[in-house]
Amino acid sequence: MTDTLSLLKLRRSVPPQFLTAPGPEGAQLDELLAIAARVPDHGKLAPWRFIVFKGEARNEAAEVVARVFRERNPQASEDQVEFERKRLTHAPVIVAVVSRAREHAKIPLWEQELSAGAVCMTMLIGAYAMGYAGSWLTNWFSFDREVLTEFGLDADERVAGFVHIGTPTAPISDRDRPVMADIVSYFGS
Numbered sequence: 001m002t003d004t005l006s007l008l009k010l011r012r013s014v015p016p017q018f019l020t021a022p023g024p025e026g027a028q029l030d031e032l033l034a035i036a037a038r039v040p041d042h043g044k045l046a047p048w049r050f051i052v053f054k055g056e057a058r059n060e061a062a063e064v065v066a067r068v069f070r071e072r073n074p075q076a077s078e079d080q081v082e083f084e085r086k087r088l089t090h091a092p093v094i095v096a097v098v099s100r101a102r103e104h105a106k107i108p109l110w111e112q113e114l115s116a117g118a119v120c121m122t123m124l125i126g127a128y129a130m131g132y133a134g135s136w137l138t139n140w141f142s143f144d145r146e147v148l149t150e151f152g153l154d155a156d157e158r159v160a161g162f163v164h165i166g167t168p169t170a171p172i173s174d175r176d177r178p179v180m181a182d183i184v185s186y187f188g189s
């Protein structure tokens with residue numbers, strides 16, 4: 001079995017609270033982003049872009065999440081607010097994959113959005129191949145326009161996912177996988 005097959009067969013997501021430094025930095029982070037941008041992309045539109053959260057800037061982002069969470073949930077306890085604040089501070093590197101799908105004469109929005117999903121998964125696999133671990137998450141704030149505006153998204157852009165990347169602090173056991181017979185059929189008789 002090739003290394004790629006082993007990785008694909010054994011990989012599983014590691015939640016951010018089980019990720020710590022180091023994460024990809026400098027040239028290695030640039031390489032990972034370039035790998036993630038090498039996905040099928042009908043029409044060569046590059047209907048996605050990246051916003052990297054790392055270092056101290058994660059705390060600024062975390063503050064935005066906490067503030068908007070408090071606005072939306074005035075009854076929330078301080079513990080709940082702190083829980084929300086920490087979401088973007090666990091992993092050393094978090095990449096927001098921004099979908100900028102736009103109406104196009106030939107390329108449906110759906111295909112542009114699928115391409116953004118391919119970016120997220122390629123980035124995750126690339127991170128594992130570099131020896132890191134991670135997870136692809138959205139959380140509520142991926143759908144909160146106030147947070148997205150503070151993060152620098154335009155009104156017609158959306159988050160396909162935050163890819164949290166770092167070094168795992170604990171082994172993660174696998175989860176149930178689909179029964180293949182339930183999801184595979186063969187066309188024809």
Ligand SMILES: Cc1cc2nc3c(=O)[nH]c(=O)nc-3n(C[C@H](O)[C@H](O)[C@H](O)COP(=O)(O)O)c2cc1C
Nearest residue numbers: 011012013014015135136137138139140160161175
């Ligand atoms: C678009 C997208 C968004 C997701 N958002 C979340 C999320 O907000 N919270 C969460 O616990 N899991 C979320 N997940 C699920 C995790 O990424 C992952 O599938 C799960 O932890 C099991 O991962 P594994 O099958 O890679 O081990 C999301 C998955 C996708 C594809």
